[in-house]
Amino acid sequence: MKRFVRLFEALDGTTATKEKIALLRAYFEEAEPEDAAWAVWLLSGNKPKGSANRTRLAAWASEEAGIAGWLFDECRSAVGDFAETIALLLPKACGSETGFTLAENAAKIESLAVLDETGQREVVLSAWRGMDGAERLVFNKLVTGAFRVGVSRDLVVRGLSEALGVPRDEVVHRLMGDWRPTAEFFSSLTDGAPSPLDRPYPFCLAHPIAGDPAELGAIEGWQAEWKWDGIRAQVIRRNGTTAIWSRGEELVTDRYPEIEQASRLLPEGCVLDGELLPWGEGGPMPFNQLQRRIGRKTVGAKLLAEIPVVLMAYDLLESDGQDCRPLPLSERRDRLAAVVNEAGHPFLLSPTVAAGSWEELGALQRSALGRGAEGLMLKRLDSPYGVGRRRGAWWKWKLQPRSVDAVLMYALRGSGSRASLFTDYAFGVWKGHELVTIAKAYSGLTNAEIREVDAYIRANTLEKIGPARTVPPELVFEIGFEGIQKSTRHKSGYAVRFPRILRWRRDKRPEDADTLETVASLFEPLE
Amino acid sequence: MSDLLSVTPSGLYCEAGGFYIDPWRPVERAVVTHAHSDHARPGSKRYLCSSACAPFVRLRCGEESAISCLEFGERRTINGVTLSLHPAGHILGSAQVRVEHQGEVWVVTGDYKTEPDPTVEPFELVRCHTLITECTFGLPVYRWPEALAEFERINAWWAANQSAGRTSVLMGYSLGKAQRLLAGVDAGLGPIFAHGAVLGPTQAYRDQGIRLPPVRPVSEAPLDVDWPRALVVAPPGAEATPWMRRFRESATAFASGWMAVRGIKRRRGVERGFVISDHVDWPALMEVVAATGASRVLTTHGYSAVVAKHLSERGLDSSPLETQFRGEAEEEGA
Numbered sequence: 001m002k003r004f005v006r007l008f009e010a011l012d013g014t015t016a017t018k019e020k021i022a023l024l025r026a027y028f029e030e031a032e033p034e035d036a037a038w039a040v041w042l043l044s045g046n047k048p049k050g051s052a053n054r055t056r057l058a059a060w061a062s063e064e065a066g067i068a069g070w071l072f073d074e075c076r077s078a079v080g081d082f083a084e085t086i087a088l089l090l091p092k093a094c095g096s097e098t099g100f101t102l103a104e105n106a107a108k109i110e111s112l113a114v115l116d117e118t119g120q121r122e123v124v125l126s127a128w129r130g131m132d133g134a135e136r137l138v139f140n141k142l143v144t145g146a147f148r149v150g151v152s153r154d155l156v157v158r159g160l161s162e163a164l165g166v167p168r169d170e171v172v173h174r175l176m177g178d179w180r181p182t183a184e185f186f187s188s189l190t191d192g193a194p195s196p197l198d199r200p201y202p203f204c205l206a207h208p209i210a211g212d213p214a215e216l217g218a219i220e221g222w223q224a225e226w227k228w229d230g231i232r233a234q235v236i237r238r239n240g241t242t243a244i245w246s247r248g249e250e251l252v253t254d255r256y257p258e259i260e261q262a263s264r265l266l267p268e269g270c271v272l273d274g275e276l277l278p279w280g281e282g283g284p285m286p287f288n289q290l291q292r293r294i295g296r297k298t299v300g301a302k303l304l305a306e307i308p309v310v311l312m313a314y315d316l317l318e319s320d321g322q323d324c325r326p327l328p329l330s331e332r333r334d335r336l337a338a339v340v341n342e343a344g345h346p347f348l349l350s351p352t353v354a355a356g357s358w359e360e361l362g363a364l365q366r367s368a369l370g371r372g373a374e375g376l377m378l379k380r381l382d383s384p385y386g387v388g389r390r391r392g393a394w395w396k397w398k399l400q401p402r403s404v405d406a407v408l409m410y411a412l413r414g415s416g417s418r419a420s421l422f423t424d425y426a427f428g429v430w431k432g433h434e435l436v437t438i439a440k441a442y443s444g445l446t447n448a449e450i451r452e453v454d455a456y457i458r459a460n461t462l463e464k465i466g467p468a469r470t471v472p473p474e475l476v477f478e479i480g481f482e483g484i485q486k487s488t489r490h491k492s493g494y495a496v497r498f499p500r501i502l503r504w505r506r507d508k509r510p511e512d513a514d515t516l517e518t519v520a521s522l523f524e525p526l527e
Numbered sequence: 528m529s530d531l532l533s534v535t536p537s538g539l540y541c542e543a544g545g546f547y548i549d550p551w552r553p554v555e556r557a558v559v560t561h562a563h564s565d566h567a568r569p570g571s572k573r574y575l576c577s578s579a580c581a582p583f584v585r586l587r588c589g590e591e592s593a594i595s596c597l598e599f600g601e602r603r604t605i606n607g608v609t610l611s612l613h614p615a616g617h618i619l620g621s622a623q624v625r626v627e628h629q630g631e632v633w634v635v636t637g638d639y640k641t642e643p644d645p646t647v648e649p650f651e652l653v654r655c656h657t658l659i660t661e662c663t664f665g666l667p668v669y670r671w672p673e674a675l676a677e678f679e680r681i682n683a684w685w686a687a688n689q690s691a692g693r694t695s696v697l698m699g700y701s702l703g704k705a706q707r708l709l710a711g712v713d714a715g716l717g718p719i720f721a722h723g724a725v726l727g728p729t730q731a732y733r734d735q736g737i738r739l740p741p742v743r744p745v746s747e748a749p750l751d752v753d754w755p756r757a758l759v760v761a762p763p764g765a766e767a768t769p770w771m772r773r774f775r776e777s778a779t780a781f782a783s784g785w786m787a788v789r790g791i792k793r794r795r796g797v798e799r800g801f802v803i804s805d806h807v808d809w810p811a812l813m814e815v816v817a818a819t820g821a822s823r824v825l826t827t828h829g830y831s832a833v834v835a836k837h838l839s840e841r842g843l844d845s846s847p848l849e850t851q852f853r854g855e856a857e858e859e860g861a
Contacts, residue, residue: 012789013799067667068840074833075668080790088668088787419790 003031004039004102005134011149020151024159034103034183041181043156047145048106050113052120054082054144060121064128065089080419083140090128090136099130106181109143154388164190169387172202177249200234200245201271201317201325202387206377206394213378213397214358223329223381224353224361226373227396228312229287229483230277231294235259235311237266238321246276255299256309258346265343269321272339273385274313274350284372287497288485310346313339314377315385325385332385368399374482375399398482402522403502404514407435408475410468411457414442421454422469425501427479429492431516436492438519439479444501453504476508477501484522494519531608531626531633532659534849539635539659543628544608546575548635558610560637561621562587562702575603577612579648580620582731583702599648615639616650617805618703619732625653634819635659638828640804641811642674646703646710646737658821659848663806664784665830671784671808677801678711684780684799685716685758694754694774699782701762702728703805706739708760708782711803714740720748722761722770745773784808816843 007027011020024043028036042048062072067089079085100108108127112120127139141147157175161168166189177199179185209216216222232247242263244253253260256276266272278285278293289307293299316336317325324332340349353376355361365376375398383393406427414423424442428435445453453475461469480502487495493516505512532541538550546556553570560566560576562583567574569588576584578596585592597603599622602611612622617638624635634655641650681697688695697712699705701724709719709729721729721742733739745759754774765771766779779798785791786800807815816824816838823844826835831847838845 065667068837071667071833071837074830075666078666078830079668079788084789085668088670420794 001100001102001105001131001135001138003027004035005138007039008138008149009134011151015150017155020155021158021162024151024156025162028160028163032101032103032183033186034181035101037181037183037186038102038106040156040160040175040186042106042142042147043149043151044153044175045148046181047147048109048142050110051145052112052124052143056117056120057082057086057124057140057144060124061086061089061128064091064125083144083146084137086128086140087133087136093130093132099135100127103181105139106142109139112143160189166190169202172387173199176200176202177245178251200236200243200249201273201323201385203232203234203247203273204315204386204394205389206396207389207391209378209395209397212358213361213395216378216395219355219358219361221381223333223379224355224364225314225350225377225379226353226368226371227375227377227398228275228277228284228350229372229374230275230284230290230312233274233276233311234317235263235266235272235274236318237263237268237270240268242266244276255293255296257299258304258309259311262343262346266347267319267339267342269318270339271316271318272311272313272336272347273315273317274311274347276309277312278307279310279346279348280308286372286485287483288487308346310348312348312350314350317385327384328382329379329385330381365397366399402482402484403478403480404429404438404496404519404522405476405505405508405512406438406479407473407510407513408453408471408477409435409437409473410465410470411453412467412469421450422457423450423454425453425477426468427477427499428473429514429516429519430511431492435473436516437490438492438494439481439490439496439499441479441499441501444480445504449504473510476505476510476513478503478505484519492516492519531628531631531657532635539848539850541608541626541628544605544610544626546605546608546610547571548624549637556605558624559584560615560624560635561618563618563638563700566637575610577620577622579735580622582734583618583620583728586727586731599651613651613653614648616641616644616647619647619706619735619737621647621703623651623653625655631656633657633659634821636661636815638663638806639815640807641815642671644674644707644805646706646732646739652815652818654818654820656821657823657825658816658819659825659827660812660816660834661806661828662812662826662831662834663829664804664808665812665826665828665834667809669784669787669808670810671787671804672802674711674803677803678713681708681711681780681782681801682713682716684778684801685712688778689717689756691778692755692776694757694759694777696759696761696766696771696774696777696779697782697801698761698763698766698779699803701725704782704803705729705760705762706732706737707803707805709739709742710737712740712758717756717758718743718752720745720757720759722759722765724762724765725760745770748773 007023010023058072062069076085108123128136157168157171161171174189234245236243242260244256246252278290293307313336316332319335337349340347353364355364368375378395378397380393386393406429408425409428410426411422412424413419414421426437426440428437457469457471460471463470479499481496481499483497484494489495532539537552537554539548546558547554548558549560549566550557551568556573557571558575562580567584567587574584574592574594578598581594581596584594597612599612599614602609609627611625613625615621615623615637617640621637623637626633632655634653638661639650685695697708699708705725706729719740719742722745726744729742780801781797782801782803784804784806787802792800824838825848827848827850835845835847
């Protein structure tokens with residue numbers, strides 16, 4: 001575990017991409033395969049399948065440190081991080097233990113899932129006693145499910161690719177889907193065998209287009225499609241079975257039985273990339289309809305009838321069992337059309353948006369909302385299907401986010417490095433003389449503004465309700481968002497999607513903030 | 528009977544003796560524990576401090592200040608109150624103040640530490656009835672690593688910067704911490720330079736016979752100096768100033784007890800932190816409180832309320848004392 005802890009500390013201590021890759025590479029070259037597999041797993045954002053709850057951990061740690069519960073809380077609030085508080089509080093390691101490997105410690109943490117409180121206590125205490133401070137910090141972060149390091153998955157892939165001498169795209173592909181961190185898995189990354197059958201391809205992602213789309217060159221070289229607001233997914237038909245993977249790399253086959261059933265009509269050895277969309281009378285339904293189906297392991301007949309789902313197919317990644325990602329888009333599109341037409345509903349071919357000029361396309365783009373789309377996708381016709389988010393071949397051209405002016409109503413403390421500040425805010429708009437919440441947002445302000453708002457909150461707290469502090473309706477902020485939908489969660493009856501603070505409207509008084517009527521007018525039900 | 532020492536608007540006051548200890552306003556007679564800015568303030572008529580502390584009080588409060596000195600352990604009676612100073616181990620010349628009146632003994636620790644430090648007089652434990660202790664780091668999460676091990680890390684960091692071609696800029700408070708750093712690093716690794724603010728106190732340490740490695744002023748560095756080989760010791764304020772530009776590629780680190788907590792390092796935007804503190808950590812604080820034999824403990828600085836509550840639960844008569852000492856606030860240096 002010590003090697004992994006050193007890696008964690010070193011990654012934590014640098015912001016230089018090159019250095020991070022070098023650190024990762026060195027780690028993967030040196031570590032035992034099983035530890036390396038766990039490192040990949042954890043650095044990719046996965047958690048061990050087991051944990052202990054914080055109340056128990058706090059009690060055990062206080063006991064070990066010989067302090068009262070209130071003193072633990074004081075420490076926790078000064079340190080700002082639960083895992084670190086415990087690491088700092090525990091008495092020095094007593095044993096002369098040589099220590100356990102990362103894999104061994106991870107196995108201990110996974111064992112907590114099936115143990116009762118006494119059993120958990122035994123495992124955690126014996127682990128703590130055999131570790132030094134830095135190891136304890138990492139262990140505690142793992143055991144509370146709070147382990148995070150400042151490396152993107154892309155950096156992990158690059159480090160692995162350099163250490164193993166396997167091309168990056170190949171590494172990405174092998175890390176897709178379900179796998180468990182084992183020595184065998186890590187060895188399989190280099191054995192050159194074909195990727196397992198159940199593994200999805202890495203999704204090709206687009207950057208938002210920054211400037212004028214006309215700068216992309218002749219419009220004839222591009223394919224435009226609507227950017228649909230659903231769940232990006234891959235439908236894999238191999239060996240007579242179907243797997244549906246979401247972009248979040250979750251296996252969601254069971255949740256979309258209509259797609260699974262219809263996929264029997266897809267040819268063998270075929271992988272489609274598309275968007276799962278709730279589909280009503282000839283058109284898409286709002287995203288929040290789909291949300292009613294998300295998260296349900298099984299979908300009842302009633303919901304299936306009310307909110308039928310289609311796959312709006314964008315691309316063909318495999319046909320006849322052959323990876324066809326290297327083919328140009330124009331060719332993949334032809335093959336895709338043939339496959340989708342043959343299979344029929346609920347497989348739909350994502351329509352292309354024809355325009356003779358960028359201006360004409362711009363006019364169409366502005367009509368996206370009325371068609372249930374959030375904008376356009378632009379894809380170069382001669383481009384292969386790439387891995388991950390790369391610039392150049394794919395762009396998303398979304399509608400401008402809209403905004404409302406809303407009033408700060410209450411705030412919560414942030415987490416991590418912002419734990420000592422109130423950084424998470426709830427905003428409201430006027431419904432008559434009353435403010436009703438419309439959005440929660442925590443990003444968008446500068447650090448200086450965050451400190452200022454924090455000081456304001458501390459000085460003007462009206463009431464402490466649990467972790468929240470209410471303040472008088474005084475500060476106005478412009479909140480940007482990308483969509484708006486009906487919601488029972490917010491008192492206003494609406495919820496905005498992807499809210500963020502665009503700016504602090506110091507020039508506005510609270511009474512100048514928007515009303516619920518304004519918000520309602522932004523909500524455009526689909527025709 | 529009223530307390531021998533009590534807090535007044537001008538500071539901690541001994542009514543029987545007619546003197547203040549580390550007053551924050553100008554007074555007739557100020558007993559000064561040490562020469563950091565929140566303890567030694569200019570403007571008082573007369574100062575009393577340890578002989579070793581006097582040069583720093585002059586630096587802080589003016590050359591012409593009326594200062595009388597006491598050797599450590601020497602007793603002086605003022606209006607029937609017996610006063611003596613005892614090493615606090617915080618910085619050179621730093622003292623605890625022992626005050627005795629009609630058989631009752633009070634000790635004011637000032638800022639102090641008990642761990643060994645070659646640049647200061649070692650802390651002396653003084654038994655008393657009432658203890659007024661600082662609590663800058665009065666939480667059980669503060670436990671210092673061995674200073675020797677921490678200096679090894681500093682040396683390794685310096686050497687690594689040398690091979691990476693980056694100038695090592697090590698920050699610590701200019702009086703006390705900077706000299707401790709100079710004494711602790713491996714001067715064989717390369718040349719050592721110091722920011723102007725560090726030079727005066729460093730010379731004052733040397734004048735009192737403290738052995739420190741040769742240090743050159745940054746401002747007098749030759750034009751062709753090989754900065755990446757050098758260690759530069761600077762006060763914390765220097766990090767974000769144009770003064771830093773001369774080093775081009777630099778690696779900065781901060782030496783302070785606060786560096787024990789990652790979140791604080793982050794909030795301060797510190798690239799690298801070394802846990803070198805001139806204050807007691809939690810275990811040492813608890814040890815000192817117990818060893819003085821005090822039945823009453825008043826707490827100042829930092830986590831005074833927490834420490835008082837904890838000690839009360841342990842059966843001592845303890846409460847926080849409202850003072851204006853900042854100790855070593857998280858936002859400050861040292």
